[in-house]
Amino acid sequence: MEEKRIPETLEEAYELRDRAYSEDERDFYQEHVYRLRREEYRSRGIRTEISSRKRERQSAIEFSREMFFLEVSEIAATNATANGAAAGSSEVLQAQAQARAYATRLDTHAFLKQLASPHVTAVDLYRRNYLALLRIGKSPEEAYYLSRVIGLVGEREFQQTLATVRERGHPGGRLAYLVERTAIQIRDLPGGMILILLTFFVSLFAFVWTANEWGGKTAGEILLITLGLILAGALMLVSAVFIVTFIRAVNK
Structure with missing residues (x-):
């Protein structure tokens, strides 16, 4: 079995840890990251508590x-x-x-x-x-x-x-990333999720109400109704995409 290298610097420990091919090897070098980091803190006069170290290991932080x-x-x-x-x-x-x-x-x-x-x-x-x-x-x-x-x-x-x-x-994909990033930005806003849900239901109501306004209308009014349907449908589709993105992000 090949003997593992013992890193001498923190940078070397990070490099070896990031290049590890197995969980055991990564854990081995992670221990050296802890060791070298503690030595650096001690040299700077920063106290490290054993209880804090135990909490880190128990919660895998x-x-x-x-x-x-x-x-x-x-x-x-x-x-x-x-x-x-x-x-x-x-x-x-x-x-x-x-x-x-x-x-x-x-x-x-x-x-x-x-x-x-x-x-x-x-x-x-x-x-x-x-x-x-x-x-x-x-x-x-x-x-x-x-x-x-x-x-x-x-x-x-x-x-x-x-x-x-x-x-x-x-x-x-770039588009998928931009949509998800925008969804995160909206979600980070106070009431962002509520805003998207309200937008969806308002646009759905507007779509249904506009769709019932065809009877006895002039050509100009029908054109406006059609544009309203397109706008409400597009807004409903966009808000639905964000809602689905929010739901997918629950596990992220």
């Missing part, structure tokens, strides 16, 4: 909230400097603040998912999505929506999807 946000800030700073911003500049600080803001939104969504389904490691998976997307250069906004669209998939499917995102900029 890769990083504690503190670890996750520190990781997000570091990647955001690296991306900003790679794009020409000076280290410690306002551009870097702004990039870090934006990355943390979207990380907060994603973490809130992930914790609600995990509360609804405790057996699903939603927090772990959403954080994995977000960090990996930031590492390949996606903006915090793109990484947030892509993380939501990709959802709770296994490691193999995630790596395949990540390769597609690198190649095309989005998972699957």
